[in-house]
Every structure is written in structure tokens, then in C-alpha cells.
Amino acid sequence: MHRPNFYNQYKPGLAPENPGDRPERWLVFSDMLLLTRMAQTGPEIPDQMVLATFTDSPQGHLYLGEYRGEDYYCLAIPGGATAPAGYAFSHLRALGTDFPYDLFMLAGRASQILHWDSQSRFCGRCGAPTRMKDDERAKVCDTCGNLIFPRISPAIIIAIIRDGQILLAHNKNFRAGMHSVVAGFMEPGETFEDTARREVFEEVGIKIGSIRYFASQPWPFPDSLMIGLFGEYESGEIQVDGIEIESAGWYLRDELPEIPDTTSIAGRMIRWYIDHPDPMAALADR
Numbered sequence: 001m002h003r004p005n006f007y008n009q010y011k012p013g014l015a016p017e018n019p020g021d022r023p024e025r026w027l028v029f030s031d032m033l034l035l036t037r038m039a040q041t042g043p044e045i046p047d048q049m050v051l052a053t054f055t056d057s058p059q060g061h062l063y064l065g066e067y068r069g070e071d072y073y074c075l076a077i078p079g080g081a082t083a084p085a086g087y088a089f090s091h092l093r094a095l096g097t098d099f100p101y102d103l104f105m106l107a108g109r110a111s112q113i114l115h116w117d118s119q120s121r122f123c124g125r126c127g128a129p130t131r132m133k134d135d136e137r138a139k140v141c142d143t144c145g146n147l148i149f150p151r152i153s154p155a156i157i158i159a160i161i162r163d164g165q166i167l168l169a170h171n172k173n174f175r176a177g178m179h180s181v182v183a184g185f186m187e188p189g190e191t192f193e194d195t196a197r198r199e200v201f202e203e204v205g206i207k208i209g210s211i212r213y214f215a216s217q218p219w220p221f222p223d224s225l226m227i228g229l230f231g232e233y234e235s236g237e238i239q240v241d242g243i244e245i246e247s248a249g250w251y252l253r254d255e256l257p258e259i260p261d262t263t264s265i266a267g268r269m270i271r272w273y274i275d276h277p278d279p280m281a282a283l284a285d286r
């Protein structure tokens with residue numbers, strides 16, 4: 001997956017400068033499945049003409065911003081909708097490495113914002129209906145003043161290295177044979193490092209020493225942010241929790257089991273390990 005500097009070309013916004021001036025692209029979700037068409041040039045997002053096959057006046061749509069001279073909107077329609085000819089509803093994860101990085105970022109943002117929109121119709125403090133704020137991406141309760149921002153749930157994902165081997169685990173939610181690095185959600189009050197040490201100990205029973213930052217990735221299923229770290233093995237023997245993790249082991253580069261593709265940060269981290277004899281030192285040298 002190619003990663004251009006997306007934010008050089010994407011201008012986030014809450015409303016278009018001059019509505020109707022630019023071509024429009026619509027990120028349409030049904031049951032959080034995205035409407036796309038596989039064109040000869042690659043996956044395509046519908047324009048306003050295709051949108052018109054659904055509705056003349058879309059309800060509850062949100063503006064996302066301008067990208068490469070086009071205005072992007074997102075819209076949730078009822079589950080089970082029939083796709084227009086040539087189009088299909090697909091899970092973002094299933095679109096795979098052929099789906100361009102910029103579209104994945106825009107569609108992920110759209111999915112997260114639509115999810116937040118659907119979860120924040122009413123104030124969690126007083127129960128009154130909320131409304132969209134017009135000067136920032138937030139909702140406000142006019143009854144009690146409560147502000148509700150889109151929720152982002154940070155999670156740590158960590159590759160543990162021991163004498164040139166990497167720790168890979170089979171999570172009970174994975175398909176048979178699939179292995180990946182260990183991950184877990186942050187708890188209030190934790191630093192990235194605290195979460196990494198706690199999760200690794202809870203899930204596989206080992207202690208880690210030094211930790212290095214790899215990269216981060218928004219993961220809109222529904223609202224995670226993955227923070228990728230590498231950690232050095234310190235002590236302990238693998239003892240899986242048996243709840244989240246079914247099995248785990250140390251693997252060498254040339255004997256890896258099935259691993260995730262590079263749409264996920266996990267897949268990119270494992271490839272970093274494969275490509276670098278000393279992956280932690282290589283991170284320091286970047």
C-alpha cells in the first residue's frame with residue numbers, strides 16, 4: 001500500500017466553501033460497508049450522479065473536506081441496501097492492499113465520524129437531543145452545554161524481539177493459522193509504555209525491556225487508533241492468557257506462520273522485522 005503525504009492534498013472541513021462548485025464524491029455506508037466500484041484504473045468512490053440513484057435529497061450526510069479538487073461527503077443509509085449496477089458494498093478491511101491509501105484514510109475517517117454521529121444523537125449527561133456544532137467537529141447539548149467529540153480509542157500494538165526472533169500470537173478471533181503481534185487497548189492514566197508492559201504481561205506472561213516507537217495507524221473498526229511499538233524481551237517464559245490469546249511462540253524470519261497483509265500496521269511491523277537484522281536498532285537509525 002503506497003503512502004503519499006495525504007495531508008498535503010486533503011483539506012478537512014465541516015462545510016464546502018462553495019457548495020456545488022466542485023465535483024463531489026460520496027462515501028456511502030450501509031451497515032458500515034462501503035459502496036465502491038472496481039474500475040479499470042482501480043477502486044472508485046461514487047459521485048453525485050450515482051448518489052442520485054439512491055436519493056434526491058440525502059439525509060444526515062456530513063462533509064469531510066476537499067481532496068484533489070473534489071468535495072467529499074459521507075452518508076449512512078439503512079442496512080441491506082441494494083448497490084447500483086457495477087457497485088458493491090464491502091467491508092473496508094476486505095478491500096485489501098489494492099485499495100489506495102488515500103481512499104482508505106478518507107473512508108476510515110468517514111466510517112468513524114458516521115459511527116460517532118449514530119452514537120451521539122442524545123446527550124449522555126441529561127438525555128436531551130444534541131446538535132452538530134458548526135465551528136468544530138463536535139456535538140453540543142443546548143440543554144446542559146455538554147460537548148461530545150468523536151471518540152478515538154487508542155490501542156497499543158507491540159512486536160517483541162528476542163535474540164533475532166519475534167513473538168507472534170494466535171488470537172481466538174483470528175482465522176485458523178493466522179498469527180500476529182500482541183495488542184491491547186489503553187486504560188485511563190496509562191502511557192503507551194505502561195499499556196505495552198501491562199498487555200504483554202497479561203496476554204503472554206513475559207516482561208519487556210526497552211521500547212521503541214514504530215508508527216501509528218487509525219483503525220476505524222469502529223474507532224481505534226493503533227500505536228505500533230517494538231519491545232525488547234527481558235524475562236519470563238510464554239504463558240498465554242487462554243482468553244484472548246490461544247497460543248504464542250517465538251519465530252525466526254524464515255519460519256513465519258501466516259501473517260496479516262500490509263493494510264494493517266501489524267503486517268507492516270512484521271515486515272519491518274523481516275527486513276532488518278536488528279529491527280530495534282534500525283528504528284533508532286531512521
Ligand SMILES: [Zn+2]
Pocket residue numbers: 123124125126127128141142143144145146
Ligand atoms: Zn445535556
